[in-house]
Amino acid sequence: MLLFFIADLARDPNLQAAFAEDPERAMDAAGLSDAQKTVLRTRDSKQIAAEVAREVEGLPVKSVDPVVNWIGPVLHVTAVDPREGVVGQVVKVVVYGTYFESTMRCSLIQGQTVIQGVVSNVVSGPNSKMDVQFNLGGAPLGWYGVQARTRKAESTLPRAFEVKRARIQ
DSSP states (O other), rough: OOHHHHHHHOOHHHHHHHHOOOOOHHHHHOOHHHHHHHHHHHTTTHHHHHHHHHHHHHHOOSSSSOOOOOOOOOOOEEEEOOOOOTSSEEEEEEEESBBOTOOOOEEEETTTTTEEEEEEEOOSSEEEEEEEEEOTOOOOOEEEEEEEEEESEEEEEEEEEEEEEOOOO
């Protein structure tokens, strides 16, 4: 989400340095869409604000109790590293986001294909991350969304991970 990237950019000196050195790489690492990158490249504050407003308007406001809807800490997947793996192998990725919990579950999603990951080393809070191991044995090639879930919430970063063929040498 563009809003989270801009907020992280405002408060994270490491991201600021990475963005100053190579904006394209920093935006790719954050999992921004081509449309989001295009808006940022304009450096036009009105266009950027309009895009952020569109994203915020599209946020689902969910609550276990339908009477109490509020926007508080939100589970959100913001980036994955590395962003690719080879079919038939086991790959360990780091999933970044906000407000992960110790009971996280994480999957790769492509249509009806769901590859469950083994989650470890969860760091909670506004700058969350977790290690996830995926077995790509027999996985269809292509792009997958990375979905993080708790008992109460879920977040999916679309087209965040690609399963590729092994390179023939």
